[in-house]
C-alpha cells in the first residue's frame with residue numbers, strides 16, 4: 152500500500168490571505184492566527200505573505216479568483232466572519248461565499264483554505280477566533296500549508 156501525505160514546512164512558498172473587513176473584531180484574530188501559523192509552523196517568511204482586504208465575505212470569491220488567476224502565489228487563505236442576524240441574509244452571504252471560493256479552487260487548481268466563520272452568534276465567533284474552540288484562521292493556514300506540499304507530490 153502506498154500512502155501519499157505531506158508536511159507543513161513551506162519555506163520559500165508564497166501565500167495570499169484574502170480578508171473580509173466585516174466583523175473585523177473577529178476577523179483580525181483569524182488573520183493573526185493564520186499569519187502566526189504560516190510563519191511559526193510553515194517557516195514562511197513575512198515577505199512571502201500578502202494580505203488583501205475586501206469589504207465582506209460576499210466579495211471574497213472575486214478577490215480570491217483574481218489572486219488565483221495571477222499565479223503569483225502557491226496557496227491562498229480566505230478569512231471572514233458571517234454572523235447570522237435577523238433575516239435570511241446570512242444564508243445568501245455564507246452560501247455564495249462558500250460556493251464561490253470552492254469554485255475558484257477547482258477552476259484554478261490551487262489550494263484555497265476556507266477560513267470563513269459561518270456562525271449563529273457573536274459568542275460562537277469569539278470561541279472560534281482564538282478562544283475555547285481554537286482559531287479557524289490558524290486551521291485554515293495549516294490546511295493550505297499541507298495542501299501546497301501535497302499537490303507538489305501528485
Ligand SMILES: Nc1c(NC[C@H](O)[C@H](O)[C@H](O)CO)[nH]c(=O)[nH]c1=O
Pocket residue numbers: 171173174206207208209210231232233234235244
Ligand atoms: N452580514 C455580513 C456581511 N455582509 C456584507 C456582505 O459580505 C457584502 O459585503 C455586502 O452584501 C455588499 O456586497 N459580510 C460578512 O463578511 N459578514 C457578515 O456577517
Ligand SMILES: CC(=O)[C@@H](O)COP(=O)(O)O
Pocket residue numbers: 233234235236237238239240241242244
Ligand atoms: C450575515 C448578515 O448579512 C447579517 O449580519 C445581516 O444581519 P440582518 O439579517 O439582521 O440584516
